[in-house]
Structures are given as structure tokens and as C-alpha cells.
Amino acid sequence: MVETLLDATARVLTREGYDRASTNRIAAVAGVSVGSLYQYFPNKEALVAALVARHNREMLALIRAALEEAGTRDLDAVMRELVKATVDAHLVDSALHRIFAEQVPRMGQLAKIEALQRETFLLMRGYLEKRRSEISVRDLDAATSICVTTVEALTHEFVINEPDTLAGDRDRFIDEVTRLLMGYLVPAGAKGVAPPRRSLKG
Amino acid sequence: MVETLLDATARVLTREGYDRASTNRIAAVAGVSVGSLYQYFPNKEALVAALVARHNREMLALIRAALEEAGTRDLDAVMRELVKATVDAHLVDSALHRIFAEQVPRMGQLAKIEALQRETFLLMRGYLEKRRSEISVRDLDAATSICVTTVEALTHEFVINEPDTLAGDRDRFIDEVTRLLMGYLVPAGAKGVAPPRRSLKG
Amino acid sequence: MVETLLDATARVLTREGYDRASTNRIAAVAGVSVGSLYQYFPNKEALVAALVARHNREMLALIRAALEEAGTRDLDAVMRELVKATVDAHLVDSALHRIFAEQVPRMGQLAKIEALQRETFLLMRGYLEKRRSEISVRDLDAATSICVTTVEALTHEFVINEPDTLAGDRDRFIDEVTRLLMGYLVPAGAKGVAPPRRSLKG
Amino acid sequence: MVETLLDATARVLTREGYDRASTNRIAAVAGVSVGSLYQYFPNKEALVAALVARHNREMLALIRAALEEAGTRDLDAVMRELVKATVDAHLVDSALHRIFAEQVPRMGQLAKIEALQRETFLLMRGYLEKRRSEISVRDLDAATSICVTTVEALTHEFVINEPDTLAGDRDRFIDEVTRLLMGYLVPAGAKGVAPPRRSLKG
DNA sequence: CATGAATGAGTCTTCATTCAT
DNA sequence: GATGAATGAAGACTCATTCAT
Structure with missing residues (x-):
């Protein structure tokens, strides 16, 4: 029922x-x-919230599966897998996803009900920790946050708003976003050796 | 009136x-x-749309000013300026911005009415063109799209949802995002010299 | 409207x-x-409350007129007038009055909105004060309260519930209630001379 | 059950x-x-009606006990006992009583289902008959009706609406009401000897 | 141009009651 | 006899929009 x-x-x-x-x-x-x-x-909001939760669960399952499966490959491959899984997750029911994003008020709060992003954050963070030595960022939490949000947001734009450029070209999109992440995690000349020379404020 | x-x-x-x-x-x-x-x-929607347009115009003005002013400095400085301006733009009236983002249905469509991002895209794209030689991306449209969307989305998260990490630490946030952009535009070993080794599908 | x-x-x-x-x-x-x-x-309750208030105003007007007009006559005549006016007041729209009494929830609170009884109390109390010397009760407030409530309640029963006895015999009813009031205000042997010997608790 | x-x-x-x-x-x-x-x-109304009936039975039991027990004392004492018992009866479950009175629609009709007042009337009437010689009212039915209704109504007000005057002072209240009844049954100068001089219309 | 009283379709929600198990 | 999921009519209330003044 x-x-x-x-x-x-x-x-x-x-x-x-x-x-x-x-x-x-x-x-x-x-x-x-x-x-x-x-x-x-109990009310309409709860109904929509439950639907959002179910949708989020489905999306999360995809992302989790992808990350767990790709755990042993190299960083670049994992990042690419993450992006691909995120795109797939957004395509589970893109029409519904679009409605959530564009028409449902208070989505901000509803979405948090079963925090998709929170879970993704933890998964991602766990993985980056394992590859700590290959990554030249100081604050892993911040880096995780940046990565997750970036992938989510770009994918969202790609799937939902169909930007003119890259439109439809899924593989190119995945390449670009992977490059973006890798450039951030492993910047110029820092081949997984040392932390960034002067990357942060302090 | x-x-x-x-x-x-x-x-x-x-x-x-x-x-x-x-x-x-x-x-x-x-x-x-x-x-x-x-x-x-003519109706309520038009009223809200006009308000969104006005808000977007104000935000755009800030970003345009920042980019035009910073045009002569080096790439890193310009990117940092872009991020800073975007943050400021989101703080023009963050309460209103939050309402738009979280509560107003059809924001997706309304927002496009006077596409903030389209304008920003053109500004950004024009600037990147001038610095073409320093950048190692093949498709400038794609790169512009990635950059603009990334900055917008991360800033949005930073200002609206106040994620735990980086919360309140505006300068750190700006640093990180700038690093993200620079790592993408000028990746490992490519000190503004050669095109990316294998950045795109083709 | x-x-x-x-x-x-x-x-x-x-x-x-x-x-x-x-x-x-x-x-x-x-x-x-x-x-x-x-x-x-603003809501249904306010609507009904306003109707109750209007009805109460109409009832009160009748009672006030009767008491003011009868002010100069002797105590017995005034009491009789009060009872008669109260009966008339209850007949202003007895069908509506019955609905109020029997069907409208929270009438207790609604009735107080424009306290019919409070006004009647003050009128009555003012009159009894003028005739203080003729009355052998110690506490005028208590006496007023007893009188007003008694008349109101008995009239209510008479008009609304149509008790078997006295049914329809309006004049007899008025006589009886007047006797009841007079027996209370001017008890046995106390022809307006002294206060009651041992009427109250103390 | x-x-x-x-x-x-x-x-x-x-x-x-x-x-x-x-x-x-x-x-x-x-x-x-x-x-x-x-x-x-069979339905909600029957449920509430049954509750009202039960409540009324409980109240009636108190009053009956008081009257039967006090049957041999003098008139004043019996009247005082009646009033006291009525007050107690209203305090059996005053919260419930208040709900019945103020919130339950059609209480008027429901209350009649197992007419508390009818029973009280018969009890009272029986007692007054025994004391016929001490009472100077012509029509015993009318007198009974007046007495019962008066006591019930005043007690109701006292218990439910807690009028400002007499509030909380239970003994004073009982005294006053007893005086009211006695003044009516045994009026000025008529020490239980002769019928009323001019009590009724005819 | 401005006004603001009037509109009424449409919304969410409740609850007495039924009936198949 | 007991159960409790299902029902759906009905209710209070809102609000974008109109139009006569």
C-alpha cells in the first residue's frame, strides 16, 4: 500500500x-x-518526503555499489566510476528528479531527510582516506565536501538542465569532471608525493 | 510602483x-x-519571476564588475576573484536567495528567464579566450561550462546549506575552489604550455 | 453584509x-x-459568536428597558418586571435561543463574549443598592448573583424545556418566580428593617 | 466491555x-x-448518551441518598441537605460534567434520555408532600419544579462557571440557596401555618 | 489608473461507519 | 465475537484573479 x-x-x-x-x-x-x-x-509533506527518501535510497545504492566495486583500482579510475555512477543515479528517474529539483518547495529540507549527500560524503571520505598518500590536499573533510558537491552539482546540471555544451555527450562529460577532480586531488607536479605547498590559507 | x-x-x-x-x-x-x-x-508567477530577474541582475553586476576589473591579473588571481565575487553575489540577499532555492516552485524555469548563468558563461568564456595560451583544455565551451557551474554550485552550497566542513571559513572556501579551477584549467605538469594530454574523449 | x-x-x-x-x-x-x-x-466560531453577541444584545436591551422603566416602583413590582422582561427576552427568537443552548458547543465561552449576564448583573446590582434598606441580605453581590442566575435559569427552563408544570402559564410562572425572589430578599418578618439574623456562614 | x-x-x-x-x-x-x-x-451518539446516562445515575444516587436519609429532620435541614447533595453530585466528575454542559451538542436531548431532573422532581415532590402542612405554596407541582430547577441551575453555575461572587465559598453558597428555598416555601409571617395570602394568579 | 469587495474552485484533512477476515 | 484496514462524504478555509466603481 x-x-x-x-x-x-x-x-x-x-x-x-x-x-x-x-x-x-x-x-x-x-x-x-x-x-x-x-x-x-500523516500529511502531504510526509508523503512527498517518503518518495524523496525512496528515490534517494535508490540513487545511493547505485553510487555505493560503484564505489565499493571500484575500490581497488587507481584513483583516476575510481573518480571516473564515481562520476559515472552519479550520472546513472540521476537517470534512475530523471523526470521525477527534475520535479523534485524544480517544483517541490522545501526540497532542501526534504532532501536531508535521508541525506543522500551525507552518505555519499562518508563513502567518499572513506575511500579518499585509503588513498591518502596519493592525494595532496590537507583537509580531507573539505576535499571530500568539494568533490562530492562538485560531482553532484555538475551532474545535476548535466542531466537536468541540459546545458548547451556537453549536452548529450555523456562520456565527454564524465572525462571532464574526472579531470576536474583529479586536478584538484593531485595537482601539478604533486604525483602523490607531498601535500600541497601552499594550497590553504594558513 | x-x-x-x-x-x-x-x-x-x-x-x-x-x-x-x-x-x-x-x-x-x-x-x-x-x-x-x-x-x-499579469499574475503571481510574473511577479515572482520579475523579482528573480532583478535579483539575478544584481548578482550578475557584481560578478561582471569583478571579472572586468581583474582582467589584467594572472589567471589564478582572476579565478580567485571570480569565486569571491560569486560568494558576494550570493550574499546580496541570502535570505531571499534561500527562499528562491528552497521554496519557490519552478525556480528552474524562472531562473532561466533572465539567465544569470548564461551571462556569466559569456563573460567567463570571453576571459578564458584571452588567456587561451595558459589553459590546457581543448573545448573552451565545455571548460567554461564546467567552471561556471562548479563555482555557482559550490558557492550555493557554501552560502545556503552551510555544510559542516568549511562552514563559515570563507577564505578557505575561496582557496579550495580556486585550486579546483586551476587544477582543471592548468593540470599537472602543463604549466600553461601544452594542450592536455588526454583530456577529452576524441 | x-x-x-x-x-x-x-x-x-x-x-x-x-x-x-x-x-x-x-x-x-x-x-x-x-x-x-x-x-x-475569520472562522466559523467567530461567525457564531457574533450571532450570539447580537442575540444577547437584543435580549439585554429588553431587560435594561424594563428595569430602567420600573425603577421607581416598589420592590415587588420591579422584580415582577425583571422576570417578565427576562421571559420576553427569551422569546425574542426562542428557536435560535434553543439552538444556542442545546446544540452549539462551547456556548459557555461564546456567551461570555458579550456577557449578557454580566450586564444584567450590574443593572440588577445597581437597583438593589438603591433599595438597600428594604432588603435583608448581607452580601449584595451574592444576592444579585443568586437573583440574576435564578431568574435566568428558571426562565430558560420555562421557555426552552417547557416543563410539564407551569407549561404555558406565563403569568403563574412570573408570579412564582417573583415570590421566590421576594422571599429571598425580604424574608419572614423582616419588613425591610434589619439584616438577616443568621443568614450567612459567619 | x-x-x-x-x-x-x-x-x-x-x-x-x-x-x-x-x-x-x-x-x-x-x-x-x-x-x-x-x-x-450503534453509533457515536448512543455511546455518549450512555455515558451521560451513567453520569446522571451516579448524580441521582447521591441526591436520593441525601434526601432519604434526611427525611425525618426539619424542612430547613432537608433543604440544606438537598443543596449540599446537589453540589456534591456536580462534583462527582466536574470535568466531565463541564464537557457535557459546554461542549456536547444536543446535550439537552441527551440529558433527557434518563431524566435526572424528572427523578429528582419525583423525590422532591414526595418529600414536600409529606411536609405539606409546613409549606405555604398552593400548587405543589409548580413549587417542586421551581425548587428543583433553581437548585440545579444555581449549583451548575456555582460548580461550572465559578462566578466571581461566592466563588469557592461552598458553605456560604449552600446557606444562600437554602435561604432562597425556605423563603419561597415558607414566606414572610407564614410560619408553616396558613396557605399563602396571594401567591398565585387565580 | 486605482481600488478592494467579491468570487468559488480547489486544497488538505477528519472521522463515523462498514465488512471481509 | 473481535478486528482494523478501508472508505469517501463532507468540512473549514485559502487565494489568485476579476471588475464595477
């Missing part, structure tokens, strides 16, 4: 948009009565 | 949130009647 | 009962839209 | 108020399912 309702929500959301997605309409599409909807979700 | 209405809209939006911002309330805060509001804006 | 809405409320209340009196129905009967109703009354 | 449900109803009613008291909630508090509730009570 919960699944049915979430499916209906996703469907109404993508087909009609957030504004036209009323709880009655969702219940109707799900083939149940509004009353039933409210037996499983 | 238009300005008065936009001011009122901004105020109601930041003080009451998007959900509680009705045209009647906005008109009341502006000190005019709803009828007058509808004489200048 | 306010009057129209109150009239409609009274009509729906008496004709359909409290449970079936929805704001939409009231608006429809008033010949306006729900929206208009909510432009004049 | 019936008792359990009535207890739960009373509890929900006093703790949540009438508006928030749903059959589902009551069943939950009673520790049974809604279905079971509907196996013992």
Missing part, C-alpha cells in the same frame, strides 16, 4: 507537476481513497 | 515564506491594492 | 441544526460566496 | 474535548478496536 501510494505520487508528480498534485488526485491514481492515504502518511 | 511591489514581494517572501506569500498580502505590504498589482503584473 | 451573514447563520442554525450548518451552506443561504464570509469573519 | 468503553469515552472527552474525541480514539484508549465499539453501541 505504501509502495502503491509512492508510485502514484511519483506518477502524478511527473505527469501533472507539483501544483496539480493533490492528495485526492494521488489517492485516486493509486486506486485507493484519501482516507487510506492518510492512514499511512 | 514596480519597484515597490518587488520590494514588498521580497519582504513577504523572506518573512513569511513562499506558502504564506499571497498576492493580497504582497499588495498590502506594498501599500497598494491587489488591483494595482495586477495592473503591473 | 455582516447583517446578511448573521441572518443567514441564524436561519441555517434554526432550520438545519448546528451539525448541518457549514460555512458553505451559510454563505449560500446568504447569497454570497464562502470567500466573502471569510472576509468578514 | 461496555464499562470499559464508557470509561474511555469519559477519559477522552475530558482530556481532549468533544471535538477531538473520535470513535477511533475512544476505542484505542479503551484498548479495543473500533469494530468492537460498534458491536456494543
